[in-house]
Amino acid sequence: MLQSITDLQYLSFSYNPTPTLRSKIKIFDFQTLYFKGFLSLNVLRYIYKHFKDFFIIQLSFSNYCIFITKYKNRLIEKNSDFVKLRLRNKDFIIVPRKSFRKLPGRPLSLNGFTISSILSLKNAGYSIRSISQLLGIPKSTVHYHLSKFQTGSSSNTPT
Secondary structure: OOOOHHHHHHHHHHOOOHHHHHHOEEEOOOOEEEEOOOOOHHHHHHHHHHOOOOOEEEEOHHHHHHHHHHOHHHEEEEOOOOEEEEEOOEEEEEEEHHHHOOOOOOOOOOOHHHHHHHHHHHHOOOOHHHHHHHHOOOHHHHHHHHHHHHHHHHHHOOO
16 A cells, blocks of 8 residues: 555655566577567667677567568668667667477478388488488488388288
């Protein structure tokens, strides 16, 4: 309960919006942070002041599109993957969060040469891990094609 008008004045002057702003910021590495919410120039000033080492800011894709349309006249560089904005002699790179994720959906299929390489390396005694490292493909892909070949060849064999 408020005891006097001075208590009300104290509450109005002691309000600090930074805890809510700070809770919307997630730090990824030494230069990248993710901002959950709409990025405005005031938020950029806050990041400039409190997170001096960070210059890459990730946004959700919808907030990224809103940011581009709202501040298109202030952008230094606009690319298909990112935009660059200068604030107080510091360049910020703003990227959509989608560009950091792998694309969802079915993985790309391998060509016949790669599949035959997987099979020949396995017949030569290589492990799944070493095959994946040699060919530069995931272990799960190597395992999938080996199991596909083994089930395919066993179903074609007469019993």
